Amino acid sequence: MSKKKNSSVGREALLAEVQKTRVERDKTYRERALKMFPWICGRCEREFEGKKLKELTVHHKDHNHDNNPPDGSNWELLCIYCHENEHAREGVADWYDGLAPEEEERKPAEPLDNPFAALGGLLKENE
Numbered sequence: 283m284s285k286k287k288n289s290s291v292g293r294e295a296l297l298a299e300v301q302k303t304r305v306e307r308d309k310t311y312r313e314r315a316l317k318m319f320p321w322i323c324g325r326c327e328r329e330f331e332g333k334k335l336k337e338l339t340v341h342h343k344d345h346n347h348d349n350n351p352p353d354g355s356n357w358e359l360l361c362i363y364c365h366e367n368e369h370a371r372e373g374v375a376d377w378y379d380g381l382a383p384e385e386e387e388r389k390p391a392e393p394l395d396n397p398f399a400a401l402g403g404l405l406k407e408n409e
């Protein structure tokens with residue numbers, strides 16, 4: 283007599299939540315690092331401001347994005363070019379994670395804008 287609950291909805295919500303948390307976290311450590319350090323690339327020593335600021339990224343010295351000590355001791359501000367070099371040298375390519383979260387936000391989340399649009403399409407096909 284037990285009704286089976288549709289768990290896929292819960293799972294999607296959970297995934298969305300995890301994704302959101304991740305983006306929030308990345309944004310947060312970047313903002314914190316930008317408040318803590320001068321906006322200068324640690325390698326080429328170029329200065330960044332305004333629109334250019336998104337070319338300045340947060341490098342994790344131990345390459346662990348989850349290691350974000352409040353004193354910023356694991357962070358280094360690097361421009362995207364020097365950052366890429368740094369990781370090419372180390373053979374690690376997972377740093378795109380923390381790069382310019384603004385870009386992601388600007389993308390319209392089409393399916394989420396109108397969750398019923400797809401549903402409406404399905405109903406019509408069944409007519």
Ligand SMILES: [Zn+2]
Binds near residue numbers: 324326360362363
């Ligand atoms: Zn640089």
Ligand SMILES: [Zn+2]
Binds near residue numbers: 340345365368377
């Ligand atoms: Zn890095």
